[in-house]
Each structure stands twice: as structure tokens, then as C-alpha cells.
Amino acid sequence: MNILKHMSVVLVALFCAVAALGTPQAQAQQTESRLYEITKSGTLKVCQYPLYYSISFRNPQSGEIEGIDADLSKELAKELGVELEIVESSFGTFIADLQAGKCDIGMFGIGATLKRAQAVAFSDPYLLTSIYAVVRKDGPVKSWADIDQPGVRVAVSLGSYIEPFMEGYLKKAEMVVVAPPATRESELVANRVEVIMTDYPTAVKVTDEFDWAATVEPDEVLRLTPYAYVVSHGDQIWLNYVNLFVETIKLDGRLKKLAEKNKLGPIVAP
Numbered sequence: 681m682n683i684l685k686h687m688s689v690v691l692v693a694l695f696c697a698v699a700a701l702g703t704p705q706a707q708a709q710q711t712e713s714r715l716y717e718i719t720k721s722g723t724l725k726v727c728q729y730p731l732y733y734s735i736s737f738r739n740p741q742s743g744e745i746e747g748i749d750a751d752l753s754k755e756l757a758k759e760l761g762v763e764l765e766i767v768e769s770s771f772g773t774f775i776a777d778l779q780a781g782k783c784d785i786g787m788f789g790i791g792a793t794l795k796r797a798q799a800v801a802f803s804d805p806y807l808l809t810s811i812y813a814v815v816r817k818d819g820p821v822k823s824w825a826d827i828d829q830p831g832v833r834v835a836v837s838l839g840s841y842i843e844p845f846m847e848g849y850l851k852k853a854e855m856v857v858v859a860p861p862a863t864r865e866s867e868l869v870a871n872r873v874e875v876i877m878t879d880y881p882t883a884v885k886v887t888d889e890f891d892w893a894a895t896v897e898p899d900e901v902l903r904l905t906p907y908a909y910v911v912s913h914g915d916q917i918w919l920n921y922v923n924l925f926v927e928t929i930k931l932d933g934r935l936k937k938l939a940e941k942n943k944l945g946p947i948v949a950p
Contacts (some may be wrong), residue, residue, distance in 0.1 A: 681846050689945070708916070710917055713726060713918050713941070714918045715921050717759070718760060718762060719760060722783075723762055723765050724753075724756065724763070724782045724784055725765045725767050725782070726753045726756075726764065726765070726766055726783055726784065726786075726787050727767045727768075727769035727777050727782065727785070727786040727788070728750070728753065728767070728768065728769060728788045729744055729768075729769055729860075730766075730862075731770075732747065732788055732793075733882045733884075733886060734748065734881035734884060734885045734943060735747040735748055735749050735750075735788055735789040735881050735942075736749045736750050736789070737750075737941065738778070739772055747881075748789075748807075748938050748939055748941075749787045749891075751927065751942070752806075753762045753787045755934060756785075756787070756891065756924075758923055759928075762865070767782050767783040768920075769783065769786065769788070770838075770839065770860050771837055771839030771840045772838045772839030773839070773858065774788075774790065774910065775800055779799070779800075784911070785909055785910065785911050785922065786800075786909065786910040787909050789879070789881060789907045790908075790910050791842075791879075791905040791907060792803075792805060792907070793838070794907045796841075796910075800907040800910045800911065800913060801913050802913050802928050803909040803910070803914075803919065803923050803929065804908065804909055804949075805926075805949040806907060806908065806929075806930070806949050807881075807906070807907035807939070807944065807947050807948060807949055808904060808905070808947055808949050809881070809900070809907065809947050810880070810904050810905075811842055811845070811846075811878070811880040811898065811902040811903050812873075812877075812878055812897060813875050813876070813877055813896040813897075813913070814865075814868065814875070814882070814883050814886050814887065814893055814895055815868075815874065815875050815893070816871075816874075816892055816894075817892055817893070817894045817908045818892065819874050820832070821873055821875050822896075824898050824899055827853060828851055828874055829852055829875075830853070831853075831854075832874050832875060833853070833875070834846065834850060834853050834855050834856065834875045834876075834877055835855075835864040835867045835868065835872075835873040835876045835877065836855060836856070836857055836858065836864070836876075836877050837857075837863075838857050838858060838859040840859075841903070841905055842877050842903070846877050849902075853875075856872070856873050864876035864878065864882075865886055867921075868893075869890075875896075878945070879882070879905075881944055881947075882942070883941050885943070907949075930948075930949075932948075935948060936948055938945040
């Protein structure tokens with residue numbers, strides 16, 4: 681845990697340094713921004729993936745989206761003084777949705793990667809997570825060493841940052857890519873896979889809700905990744921506002937409070 685904390689601080693420092701690199705001349709010349717469009721229209725359109733446990737998960741009973749980003753999107757709309765409109769998206773489609781103007785921002789625990797940063801702009805990070813495995817207690821996988829073995833099927837979500845990482849990581853096991861509306865969890869329940877690869881939020885949620893599920897931690901920190909909000913390239917004014925929002929909720933305690941509410945306290949970014 682201490683190693684993870686140290687790596688978290690280093691990663692956030694590097695991430696913020698990269699994010700701070702900008703073109704002052706371009707910022708000075710910008711006269712139009714989605715920020716102005718949002719306040720003028722009175723509506724903030726937020727892309728969210730409604731199948732993400734602890735982040736933005738649609739409660740099947742109430743129909744409401746719950747999780748830390750469900751809560752924080754409401755806080756952002758409140759700060760802007762506008763109404764909130766949720767636009768359903770996914771890890772495989774959020775970049776296209778942003779570029780098409782379907783939403784103003786993506787808020788659903790999106791891993792900030794260099795590949796994604798070629799297409800969209802990331803805010804400062806608000807969460808940091810490594811990769812974990814979730815298995816059935818009565819299944820064949822008991823330790824991390826049991827995962828990359830012949831005959832073991834490992835599920836990952838289509839478009840997630842975990843997908844390309846596990847593609848290179850697994851040498852013997854079979855990787856199963858799961859696309860919406862199917863979920864990794866449903867594949868595990870149905871015994872179509874032996875393992876799902878996920879992050880801290882999903883690992884916590886699944887093991888909390890299902891007594892048959894267990895979390896398997898890797899022997900070392902795997903693919904420590906910052907989670908950030910995402911906007912279209914070229915709008916520094918809107919990105920600056922989102923970054924200020926992230927900094928504000930860190931300072932005033934809202935981020936910590938809502939993270940703990942959703943059992944994500946241990947992965948809040950410093």
C-alpha cells in the first residue's frame with residue numbers, strides 16, 4: 681500500500697506537469713468556449729457509462745445513476761448554475777461522442793492514457809487506481825499466479841485502458857473482450873469466464889454485493905492509472921474551469937466525502 685501511495689504521488693506530479701503544458705498565445709486568442717455555451721443554454725451535458733459500479737451505475741430498481749461521478753456531475757452543474765443532462769456513453773464511444781458534440785464533458789472514471797490524449801483533453805486527476813482481478817470463490821483461480829494459465833478465460837471491457845494492457849500482459853490465458861450491453865460481471869456470473877480484470881471501484885462494488893466474489897491483488901502494482909474528466913481538444917477555457925472544479929472539490933472536502941460515500945476513499949488523487 682505504501683508503494684502504491686508513493687507511486688500515486690509521483691504519477692500525479694508527472695500528470696499535472698504534462699497537463700500544465702499549454703500554448704499561452706493560443707489561450708490568449710481563444711474567444712469562444714463550451715463554457716459560455718453551457719451557461720447560455722442552461723444545460724450541462726455529461727457523458728456517462730451507466731454500467732460502471734461505484735462510478736456511474738444505473739440502479740435497476742430506481743433507474744437512477746449512482747456513484748461518485750453521478751454525485752460529482754451534479755456538483756459541477758450546481759457550480760455552473762445549470763441543469764444536468766446525462767448522455768449515455770461507453771468506453772468504446774465516448775471520444776466520438778465528445779467530438780460529435782453529444783456531450784460537453786465525460787465524467788465516468790476515464791483512465792487518462794497517452795493514446796487517448798491524442799484525441800481528447802484530460803483534466804487533472806481525481807482518482808488513481810491499479811488493476812485487480814475478481815473471481816468466483818469456488819472457481820479455479822485462487823492467486824494471481826493462477827490467472828495467466830491455459831484454459832483460463834479473462835474478461836476485459838471493450839475500449840477500457842485495461843484491454844490493451846492485458847492483451848500484452850497475458851501469454852497463456854484467453855482474453856475475452858466484453859462489449860455493452862453485456863458486462864464482465866454478467867460473464868463471470870454465467871461462468872463464461874473465470875476472471876474479470878478491473879479497477880479498484882469495480883472490485884470493491886462486486887465483492888460487496890456478491891458473497892460468491894473475491895478480489896485477487898497482483899504481486900506488484902499493475903498499470904497505475906489516473907482517472908480524470910475529459911473534454912474536446914482546443915478549448916482551454918473550458919478545461920481550465922474543469923481543472924479549477926477538480927482542485928476546488930479536493931480543497932473543500934467534497935471529493936473525499938463523496939469518495940468515502942462510494943467506498944473509494946483509498947484511491948483519491950492527492
